[in-house]
Amino acid sequence: LAKTTQPISMDSYEGQEVNITCSHNNIATNDYITWYQQFPSQGPRFIIQGYKTKVTNEVASLFIPADRKSSTLSLPRVSLSDTAVYYCLVGDRAGTALIFGKGTTLSVSS
Amino acid sequence: EADIYQTPRYLVIGTGKKITLECSQTMGHDKMYWYQQDPGMELHLIHYSYGVNSTEKGDLSSESTVSRIRTEHFPLTLESARPSHTSQYLCASSVYSGRGNEQFFGPGTRLTVL
Numbered sequence: 176l177a178k179t180t181q182p183i184s185m186d187s188y189e190g191q192e193v194n195i196t197c198s199h200n201n202i203a204t205n206d207y208i209t210w211y212q213q214f215p216s217q218g219p220r221f222i223i224q225g226y227k228t229k230v231t232n233e234v235a236s237l238f239i240p241a242d243r244k245s246s247t248l249s250l251p252r253v254s255l256s257d258t259a260v261y262y263c264l265v266g267d268r269a270g271t272a273l274i275f276g277k278g279t280t281l282s283v284s285s
Numbered sequence: 286e287a288d289i290y291q292t293p294r295y296l297v298i299g300t301g302k303k304i305t306l307e308c309s310q311t312m313g314h315d316k317m318y319w320y321q322q323d324p325g326m327e328l329h330l331i332h333y334s335y336g337v338n339s340t341e342k343g344d345l346s347s348e349s350t351v352s353r354i355r356t357e358h359f360p361l362t363l364e365s366a367r368p369s370h371t372s373q374y375l376c377a378s379s380v381y382s383g384r385g386n387e388q389f390f391g392p393g394t395r396l397t398v399l
Contacts, residue, residue, distance in 0.1 A: 207385060207386065209385060209386070211388075216373075216393070217390075217392070217393070218375045218377065218390025218391060218392065218393055219328070219388070219390055220390070221384070221385075221387040221388060221389075223384075223385075224384060224385025224386065224387070225385075232384070262328075266386075268381060268385065268386050273330070273388070274330065274344055275320070275327055275328040275329075275330070276327055277326075277327045278327060
């Protein structure tokens with residue numbers, strides 16, 4: 176299973192755009208990139224998944240360059256409620272067990 | 286919202302007791318998972334199942350065992366609890382949807398072994 180590397184923490188202010196980058200140098204051809212969000216004392220929650228180029232949904236965008244060795248989660252106009260841990264995962268689309276890693280703790284201030 | 290349930294939510298027990306953490310989902314998902322997470326730390330996959338009668342160990346060695354006799358039920362058992370088992374245990378199930386392969390997590394069981 177491909178390993179991922181993310182920054183341990185990031186700080187931002189309300190209303191700003193936040194970009195969290197994840198490295199996954201050993202990503203396999205059939206691997207997808209998925210991001211989860213976790214609040215304290217809760218289980219993680221799915222944010223977005225992609226394979227290449229750009230994916231956008233109602234809460235975030237995911238940018239994946241052509242070599243797929245990294246990806247960037249973009250959160251537009253963050254609010255205090257976006258303070259959480261964000262995990263980047265790499266794995267196949269069949270749901271093969273995923274490795275969560277340490278995640279990035281995002282702190283949003285007013 | 287996904288329907289995945291874990292009981293109990295909190296459990297405090299003494300060393301040497303046998304315990305079973307329950308996890309059920311009503312979505313008919315084939316794939317289910319157990320994770321262990323200490324406060325402020327990363328999630329570790331300890332068991333997973335791809336369907337009935339299928340169980341595999343995850344990346345973190347665990348003294349717990351699991352069973353998958355029914356699609357909706359994935360209990361985790363500790364034969365003899367120890368203080369080192371104190372942690373939060375999260376159960377999840379997954380399905381492929383239009384958004385991709387998505388894991389749905391239960392609320393977790395916070396276990397304390399004295």
